[in-house]
Amino acid sequence: GAPPGGLYSPGDPLVLLQVDTLESSVLNSSSAWLVEFYASWCGHCVHFAPIWRALAADIQEWSPAVNVAVVDCADIANQKMCGKFGITGFPTLKVNSVCFVPPTDPGDSIQNLRQSIITNLEMHKETWPPACPPLEPASVEEIRGFFQTNNVTYLALIFETNESFLGREVTLDMLQYENVAVRRVLSSEEELVKKYGVTAFPSSFLLINNGTFSRIPVQMEARSFYTHFLRRLPGVTRGPYMPTRAPDTPIKTTPIPRKPADRSKVYMADLESALHYALRVEVARFSVLTGERVRALKDFVAVLAKYFPGRPFVQNFLRSVDRWLRNVRGSRIPYSALKLVLTNRKEGQAPAVLSNNVTWVGCQGSEPHFRGYPCSLWTLFHLLTVQATRHHSGQKAEDPLEVLGAMRGYVQSFFGCRECAQHFEGMAAESMDKVRSVDEAALWLWSRHNRVNARLAGTATEDPQFPKLQWPPPELCHPCHSVVKRRQVWDEAAVLQFLKAYFSPINIFLNYTE
Ligand code: FAD
Numbered sequence: 001g002a003p004p005g006g007l008y009s010p011g012d013p014l015v016l017l018q019v020d021t022l023e024s025s026v027l028n029s030s031s032a033w034l035v036e037f038y039a040s041w042c043g044h045c046v047h048f049a050p051i052w053r054a055l056a057a058d059i060q061e062w063s064p065a066v067n068v069a070v071v072d073c074a075d076i077a078n079q080k081m082c083g084k085f086g087i088t089g090f091p092t093l094k095v096n097s098v099c100f101v102p103p104t105d106p107g108d109s110i111q112n113l114r115q116s117i118i119t120n121l122e123m124h125k126e127t128w129p130p131a132c133p134p135l136e137p138a139s140v141e142e143i144r145g146f147f148q149t150n151n152v153t154y155l156a157l158i159f160e161t162n163e164s165f166l167g168r169e170v171t172l173d174m175l176q177y178e179n180v181a182v183r184r185v186l187s188s189e190e191e192l193v194k195k196y197g198v199t200a201f202p203s204s205f206l207l208i209n210n211g212t213f214s215r216i217p218v219q220m221e222a223r224s225f226y227t228h229f230l231r232r233l234p235g236v237t238r239g240p241y242m243p244t245r246a247p248d249t250p251i252k253t254t255p256i257p258r259k260p261a262d263r264s265k266v267y268m269a270d271l272e273s274a275l276h277y278a279l280r281v282e283v284a285r286f287s288v289l290t291g292e293r294v295r296a297l298k299d300f301v302a303v304l305a306k307y308f309p310g311r312p313f314v315q316n317f318l319r320s321v322d323r324w325l326r327n328v329r330g331s332r333i334p335y336s337a338l339k340l341v342l343t344n345r346k347e348g349q350a351p352a353v354l355s356n357n358v359t360w361v362g363c364q365g366s367e368p369h370f371r372g373y374p375c376s377l378w379t380l381f382h383l384l385t386v387q388a389t390r391h392h393s394g395q396k397a398e399d400p401l402e403v404l405g406a407m408r409g410y411v412q413s414f415f416g417c418r419e420c421a422q423h424f425e426g427m428a429a430e431s432m433d434k435v436r437s438v439d440e441a442a443l444w445l446w447s448r449h450n451r452v453n454a455r456l457a458g459t460a461t462e463d464p465q466f467p468k469l470q471w472p473p474p475e476l477c478h479p480c481h482s483v484v485k486r487r488q489v490w491d492e493a494a495v496l497q498f499l500k501a502y503f504s505p506i507n508i509f510l511n512y513t514e
Helices: 018-026 043-060 076-084 106-123 140-144 166-173 190-195 223-231 268-285 290-309 314-328 334-343 373-391 402-414 416-433 438-456 492-502
Strands: 016-017 032-038 066-072 092-095 097-098 154-162 178-185 204-208 213-215 289-290 332-334 479-483 487-490
Touching: 016 402, 018 066, 018 076, 018 402, 032 043, 032 106, 032 190, 043 066, 043 416, 066 076, 066 332, 092 106, 092 204, 092 402, 092 438, 097 402, 097 492, 106 166, 140 190, 154 166, 154 314, 154 373, 166 223, 223 373, 268 314, 268 334, 268 373, 289 290, 289 334, 290 314, 290 332, 290 373, 290 402, 314 334, 332 334, 373 402, 373 492, 402 438, 416 438, 438 492, 487 492
Parallel strands: 016 066, 032 066, 154 178
Antiparallel strands: 032 092, 092 097, 154 204, 204 213, 289 332, 479 487
8 A cells, every 4th residue: 555654654574663763773772773764755765665675575584683674754753863863865774873885786686785784784793783693604613512502403504605695694584493503604614614525615514413414405505495495394493583563653644635736836835845844854964064065055045045036024034044154154054053043033023934834735746755845846946047037137147057056056965865966966067067048047957857857757756646747748838849850849938938937926826835
């Protein structure tokens, strides 16, 4: 079924952590915790979710040594906690609070992920979780005295080269089974290699506590063949450990009533929600802003103060934040200081407020993880590029890149979907500096957004009720389309005219703003 609030549901083989369970579960735990911090609106998190879910299923037997969990940082309730864990972009994967980089080759990512988990655990021996079995290679001495010190019937020895993960994976796979132990032996352990007459790596031997041993007959030297064989040995049983879904707490789901929206309009609720989310959620992920981020924030707020056609108290709010930022001396801004300005309710005698509400109207998706924030961010920046053309009604602006540059800086410094930011930066680096006028700036953003739409059409981030189209479609702007040699081409003059009308203050509806 549809996930309740985020990208995962209670039926998935992983733990859905919430603010009240995250810290108590993960910190000081006797288990290793693999946590994906994600934002449900982040396209790359949507693409990654099936991989993470499959990984969780793949290593389900590794609990209680290793638990797989997720935290939705887009859930406002979890925001502080995500900050505490130092999350600044999505998705971020951590093993016991230590970051690790997911593999980039989607072809074999489950295997890569599984192996990088082991590598990460081993790199941080000081935080080795007590519930995690030792994974280091066995020595001659350990094997010699094994049955005296361990009360099991069987010991499986997996002979392998140093870089092989098979032994460690099978050890974890067999964790919940009693009466059997698994150890890896390195091919460099000559005495044991000789003793058992090992000639191929990997290969495996089964030692029984009555002193006999035999080669484990598997069709392939692969993880599942070993576990299958070992689990069916007489006397081997699954232990009492029951993988609990605790500490899941029931996920609060508030069904979102659909708000009727007209696709030919822009909604102020989306724009104000974008401002709130950008300034109070995305920027807030950095406890101290320095260097490029200070610059990016100043530029962003400056164009908002100058061009955002907001309600008077929102404009007052933006101007007061802009003024404050301009007066900041030095290159460091603690978010705590900025926060005071962002919650300020008065500018002189005039109210200066930006609501804390997040309400999607034109950007409402058919499910909570569709659309929302990224949709509103595009809308906001299109609006700003168009507003800049109204200010500079002649073609020549002092700086035609004023808005685009601010967008580029914001996306680069703060946009939580890090892969989106990289793609956008790629497009910006390629051609943004060729923009010569404010009109060209509005058209540049329109055409790059269409490129993104083309790239994402048909992927998992596409809301089926809002397919990714080359925009505007003919029903919104017929004159924008013309046909040359039987091919659709854009009439850019008509597109520009359309953008100016679509993103004009009189096309912004106040419905659903408080
Ligand atoms: P959106 O594409 O968000 O568009 C919002 C609204 O803008 C539309 O409803 C429409 O009214 C209007 N619009 C659409 N096209 C145009 C246009 N060409 N010109 C003017 N207005 C238009 N997601 C990924 O999965 N991978 C990425 O790499 C990625 N990169 C992104 C980069 C940036 C800078 C941003 C802001 C978002 C990015 N996203 C990415 C998110 C993705 O582009 C969409 O925002 C998201 O999937 C929501 O899509 P949507 O259907 O709501 O429409």
